[in-house]
Amino acid sequence: MTDTDPAAWAALMRVHAALVPVLDQELQAAHNLPLTWYDVLLELYHAPGRRLTLGELGRVAVVSRSRVSRVVDELARAGLVTREANPQDRRSAYAALTEAGKRRFRTAAPTYLRGIEKHFTSRMTAREAATVASALGKVLAAREP
Amino acid sequence: MTDTDPAAWAALMRVHAALVPVLDQELQAAHNLPLTWYDVLLELYHAPGRRLTLGELGRVAVVSRSRVSRVVDELARAGLVTREANPQDRRSAYAALTEAGKRRFRTAAPTYLRGIEKHFTSRMTAREAATVASALGKVLAAREP
DNA sequence: CAAATGTAGGTGCGTGCGCACACACATTCC
DNA sequence: GGAATGTGTGTGCGCACGCACCTACATTTG
Numbered sequence: 001m002t003d004t005d006p007a008a009w010a011a012l013m014r015v016h017a018a019l020v021p022v023l024d025q026e027l028q029a030a031h032n033l034p035l036t037w038y039d040v041l042l043e044l045y046h047a048p049g050r051r052l053t054l055g056e057l058g059r060v061a062v063v064s065r066s067r068v069s070r071v072v073d074e075l076a077r078a079g080l081v082t083r084e085a086n087p088q089d090r091r092s093a094y095a096a097l098t099e100a101g102k103r104r105f106r107t108a109a110p111t112y113l114r115g116i117e118k119h120f121t122s123r124m125t126a127r128e129a130a131t132v133a134s135a136l137g138k139v140l141a142a143r144e145p
Numbered sequence: 146m147t148d149t150d151p152a153a154w155a156a157l158m159r160v161h162a163a164l165v166p167v168l169d170q171e172l173q174a175a176h177n178l179p180l181t182w183y184d185v186l187l188e189l190y191h192a193p194g195r196r197l198t199l200g201e202l203g204r205v206a207v208v209s210r211s212r213v214s215r216v217v218d219e220l221a222r223a224g225l226v227t228r229e230a231n232p233q234d235r236r237s238a239y240a241a242l243t244e245a246g247k248r249r250f251r252t253a254a255p256t257y258l259r260g261i262e263k264h265f266t267s268r269m270t271a272r273e274a275a276t277v278a279s280a281l282g283k284v285l286a287a288r289e290p
Numbered sequence: 291c292a293a294a295t296g297t298a299g300g301t302g303c304g305t306g307c308g309c310a311c312a313c314a315c316a317t318t319c320c
Numbered sequence: 321g322g323a324a325t326g327t328g329t330g331t332g333c334g335c336a337c338g339c340a341c342c343t344a345c346a347t348t349t350g
Contacts, residue, residue, distance in 0.1 A: 004258055004261060004262040004266045004267075005266070005274065005275075005278070006257075006258060006261045006266075007274075007278040007282075008265070008266065008274045008275075008277040008278040008281070009261045009265050009266070011277070011278050011281035011282050011284075011285065012157060012160065012161065012277070012281060013161070013165075013207050014207060014281075014285055015157065015281045015284050015285060016157065016158070016161045017207045018284075018285065018288055019284075020158075021308090034336095036336085036337095053298075053299090054298075054299060054300095055297085055298055055299075062158055062159060062162045063337085064337070064338055064339095065298095065299085065338095066299090066300085066301085066337080066338060066339075066340095067336080067337060067338070068299095069299065069300055069301080070300090070301090070336090070337090073300095086298095089297095089298075089345080089346070090298095090344080090345060090346085091297070091298040091299065091344060091345045091346070092297095092298055092299080092345090093298080093299070112151075113149055113151060116149060116151045116154045117149040119284070119287075119288075120153070120154050120284055121149050121150070121151075121153065121154070122149075123280075123283045123284045123286075123287050124280040124283055124284070128276055128279075128280040129150065129152075129153045129280070130150075130153075131273055131276045131277070131280070132153040132156070132157070132276070132277050132280055132281070133150070133152040133153040133156050134273075135268075135269040135270075135273040135274070135276070135277055136153070136156035136157060136159075136160045136277070137152075137156050138268045138269055139156075139160050139163075139164075139264070139265055139268045139269070140156065140159055140160060140163065141268075142264075142268050143163055143264075166338090179306095181306085181307095198328075198329095199328075199329065199330095200327085200328055200329080208307085209307070209308055209309095210308095210328095210329090211307080211308060211309075211310095211329090211330085211331085212306080212307060212308070213329095214329065214330055214331080215306090215307090215330090215331090218330095231328095234315080234316070234327090234328075235314080235315060235316085236313095236314060236315045236316070236327070236328045236329070237315090237327095237328055237329080238328080238329070
């Protein structure tokens with residue numbers, strides 16, 4: 001049975017390899033924002049109170065938890081986030097978006113979204129995009145526990 | 146218009162980040178093969194004459210062309226490929242699978258395919274997998290020229 | 291309360307990776 | 321044929337990244 005066709009996975013690998021550098025460079029050229037920074041800013045932007053602990057960031061963002069530490073350092077040095085203490089747990093530290101961080105993200109987002117549209121979504125039908133999102137979503141859901 | 150939904154792209158990024166380390170480690174644990182090596186072996190295995198020039202490898206494999214040089218070195222040191230001269234073009238060099246390389250690839254392939262099935266394909270219907278493959282295939286096709 | 295265990299975060303270190311360049315050869319143009 | 325341009329490979333270098341470990345604090349257990 002199954003005799004699984006790895007074509008979907010192979011295509012995913014290739015698309016990732018092909019598009020990530022392109023989107024990253026577009027983002028850097030237009031806004032001097034590495035994709036990693038954008039990812040972290042995005043997660044913070046959508047978080048309640050515009051802030052998350054580093055552990056939460058590591059779980060939700062694409063970058064690894066150990067990397068989050070350094071990225072948040074860089075973002076703080078650039079004035080886009082601030083580190084805030086957590087009164088509930090003194091081990092923990094929040095990364096919170098600054099006003100400059102929000103502005104920077106809002107400015108950069110259209111570039112990124114246009115890039116995704118141009119290089120990715122526009123190559124398929126809306127139905128296909130929805131299927132891709134839901135199928136991959138199920139793959140992710142299976143990894144939670 | 147469009148108001149593109151980046152959900153499909155976001156899911157792709159996450160699935161890649163989540164699965165690549167897992168598949169890589171499974172491959173290394175079972176066969177001491179890094180995913181990069183496997184990728185190169187795979188392309189050579191399916192190439193006419195079981196060999197490709199380094200430039201062709203760089204184009205067809207997921208790894209960058211500059212990386213190919215070193216990976217082929219490592220594979221050659223491990224006895225899985227040999228470098229062959231190209232009489233037609235003395236700049237060029239072939240990487241050719243050895244018998245040991247073919248055996249190693251054939252042995253490792255089931256592990257990799259089972260991993261893809263287990264972590265990826267089994268989470269969606271066959272129809273969805275086909276749609277993912279074809280939609281992503283169109284994205285890749287758009288990047289050829 | 292003390293000890294033991296668990297969890298959040300930071301960091302030294304090794305490494306995989308791509309860029310930019312260098313070199314050799316091929317090809318084209320005069 | 322010789323110069324100029326293009327193409328195929330190799331490589332020094334720097335950087336981003338994750339792992340393993342450490343410290344600080346929290347929580348649980350007796």
